[in-house]
Amino acid sequence: xxxxxxxxVQHLAQxxxxxxxxxxxxxxxxxxxxxxxxVEQLSELDTSGxxxxxQVTDLENVFRDDTVIDYGVTREQLLEIxxxxxxxxxxxxxxx
Amino acid sequence: xxTISDIKSAIASSSARKVVEDAIEKAKNNASYHALLxxxxxxxxxxxxxxxxxxxxxxxxxxxxxVKDNFLAFGAPTTAASIMLENFNxxxxxxxxxxxxxxxxxxxxxxxLDAFAxxxxxxxxxxxxxxxxxxxxxxxxxxxxxxxxxxxxxIVPFALGSDTGGSxxxxxxxxxxxxxxxxxGTVSRYGVVAMASSTDVIGAFTTTSQDAELVLGIMAGTDVxxxxxxxxxxxxxxxxxxxxxxxxxxxxxxDVDSEVKDRINDxxxxxxxxxxxxxxxxxxxxxxxxxxxxIIVPAEISSNxxxxxxxxxxxxxxxxxxxxxxxxxxxxxxxVTENKRRIMIGSYVLSSGFFDAYYLQxxxxxxxxxxxxxxxxxxxxxxxxxVSPTPAFKLGENTSDPVKMxxxxxxxxxxxxxxxxxxxxxxxxxKEGLPVGIQLIGQRRSDSQLxxxxxxxxxx
Numbered sequence: 132x133x134x135x136x137x138x139x140v141q142h143l144a145q146x147x148x149x150x151x152x153x154x155x156x157x158x159x160x161x162x163x164x165x166x167x168x169x170v171e172q173l174s175e176l177d178t179s180g181x182x183x184x185x186q187v188t189d190l191e192n193v194f195r196d197d198t199v200i201d202y203g204v205t206r207e208q209l210l211e212i213x214x215x216x217x218x219x220x221x222x223x224x225x226x227x
Numbered sequence: 228x229x230t231i232s233d234i235k236s237a238i239a240s241s242s243a244r245k246v247v248e249d250a251i252e253k254a255k256n257n258a259s260y261h262a263l264l265x266x267x268x269x270x271x272x273x274x275x276x277x278x279x280x281x282x283x284x285x286x287x288x289x290x291x292x293x294v295k296d297n298f299l300a301f302g303a304p305t306t307a308a309s310i311m312l313e314n315f316n317x318x319x320x321x322x323x324x325x326x327x328x329x330x331x332x333x334x335x336x337x338x339x340l341d342a343f344a345x346x347x348x349x350x351x352x353x354x355x356x357x358x359x360x361x362x363x364x365x366x367x368x369x370x371x372x373x374x375x376x377x378x379x380x381x382i383v384p385f386a387l388g389s390d391t392g393g394s395x396x397x398x399x400x401x402x403x404x405x406x407x408x409x410x411x412g413t414v415s416r417y418g419v420v421a422m423a424s425s426t427d428v429i430g431a432f433t434t435t436s437q438d439a440e441l442v443l444g445i446m447a448g449t450d451v452x453x454x455x456x457x458x459x460x461x462x463x464x465x466x467x468x469x470x471x472x473x474x475x476x477x478x479x480x481x482d483v484d485s486e487v488k489d490r491i492n493d494x495x496x497x498x499x500x501x502x503x504x505x506x507x508x509x510x511x512x513x514x515x516x517x518x519x520x521x522i523i524v525p526a527e528i529s530s531n532x533x534x535x536x537x538x539x540x541x542x543x544x545x546x547x548x549x550x551x552x553x554x555x556x557x558x559x560x561x562x563v564t565e566n567k568r569r570i571m572i573g574s575y576v577l578s579s580g581f582f583d584a585y586y587l588q589x590x591x592x593x594x595x596x597x598x599x600x601x602x603x604x605x606x607x608x609x610x611x612x613x614v615s616p617t618p619a620f621k622l623g624e625n626t627s628d629p630v631k632m633x634x635x636x637x638x639x640x641x642x643x644x645x646x647x648x649x650x651x652x653x654x655x656x657x658k659e660g661l662p663v664g665i666q667l668i669g670q671r672r673s674d675s676q677l678x679x680x681x682x683x684x685x686x687x
Contacts, residue, residue: 143575144571147571149562149571150555150558155564155567159564162568162629163571163575165629166629166630167575169630170589173588181595184594184597186425187425190457193454195454202319202452208318221538224552225550
């Protein structure tokens with residue numbers, strides 16, 4: 132049976148770039164444990180020698196012409212939807 | 228209920244403007260269902276006038292429709308029912324919306340959904356749930372709940388939805404309308420908020436199978452902006468007589484609501500009367516498909532939702548002190564709990580050390596599921612069963628237990644994982660008056676055969 136500790140949840144939150152409150156961490160610890168217990172039943176299934184399926188189109192190596200497609204979107208439109216901009220740049224807090 | 232051809236007659240005898248104004252008025256009068264998050268009134272009326280002046284033409288000239296609010300469309304924000312995208316005004320439109328507009332259709336509004344389409348009841352919307360069209364104390368189903376309800380309330384003759392594990396079929400069943408999840412790759416997903424890319428498909432809600440055929444025919448086809456689209460194979464066909472149909476016995480188990488089973492058996496009787504053969508078949512791996520789904524889909528979600536970083540678009544937390552706080556708080560504030568659950572489950576099953584036991588095992592099990600389907604399709608044209616084990620459940624009934632909520636998807640996820648086309652069509656109601664849908668599953672690219680069959684049953 133999978134046991135998920137509070138540290139595990141904290142670690143998963145960090146991997147997922149989620150800064151959670153203490154209450155959320157408690158709730159998610161319980162939920163994630165329950166969900167993992169449910170999906171664990173899959174280990175009963177014998178899959179030896181079975182190839183995994185990653186996609187279901189049967190398409191392979193879909194090529195397109197090496198030409199520029201006009202998406203009809205301008206730089207100004209993209210800057211307009213950024214939460215914070217400075218002239219022609221998107222502004223973020225200091226990184227280093 | 229109103230069909231597309233009824234609407235076209237109304238446009239011919241009055242005007243596109245009148246028809247679009249009526250649809251918008253009806254949407255406003257039914258605001259208490261909370262099926263719509265926004266109306267695109269100004270743009271809709273401008274386009275209606277252009278239809279009336281002859282500047283816009285096409286197979287759907289002037290016909291109003293609604294899109295689920297995870298489709299990028301002009302005239303209102305595309306929120307995905309989340310705080311993350313609450314104020315996101317898309318700079319482009321989804322290919323499916325563009326194709327419908329090219330045929331003159333008029334989008335009048337954007338429908339409620341579970342935030343980022345994560346859910347089966349529309350209760351995970353950051354802006355509150357949608358009420359069922361037949362009983363306001365019950366859920367609309369989900370995640371495309373709003374789209375199903377606007378169709379069922381006759382506000383518009385069709386609405387678009389997305390289906391990753393049942394998100395079109397389940398709400399269609401709960402609200403007594405037709406819902407089609409086409410073969411994976413039929414319709415371009417460009418411009419639709421991605422959830423789980425190996426099962427996400429675009430489809431529609433309509434009041435008849437005929438209309439589903441019309442709308443899907445317009446949306447289908449290759450798009451260089453979505454490299455998973457199949458070459459257009461979709462064209463209407465005549466119904467094949469004397470089909471061999473398999474009723475999936477695992478979908479008719481003891482724990483399935485007896486009235487749901489009664490309605491399915493009624494439909495089976497009608498199929499037999501129409502000259503088709505119906506036999507019980509078994510898909511034993513069904514008991515594992517939900518476990519596969521809730522490994523594969525969260526894995527893909529955790530990856531697809533990585534793009535919401537609060538930098539380029541979407542919600543950014545107020546005055547972050549560092550870059551990691553910007554990411555962490557923006558995502559915490561922008562996502563609902565179900566989004567976080569799925570992202571974190573995805574992070575777990577993809578982490579080194581757990582990858583083989585969960586993700587790889589699920590993808591191998593998926594192959595076994597596809598093999599079982601292929602075996603059945605050697606002998607049967609179509610597989611049928613319920614869409615959901617119950618009619619629409621009560622609002623709040625399953626919200627405290629995520630696993631219980633997931634169990635409602637048990638009959639819809641198999642077709643999603645295998646990329647098969649599947650329909651939900653109305654099969655009658657319970658004694659209480661709640662709609663029950665029947666699900667028809669076909670081989671890949673047999674979408675038009677499925678619709679031909681349900682069309683013949685509607686006309687029977």
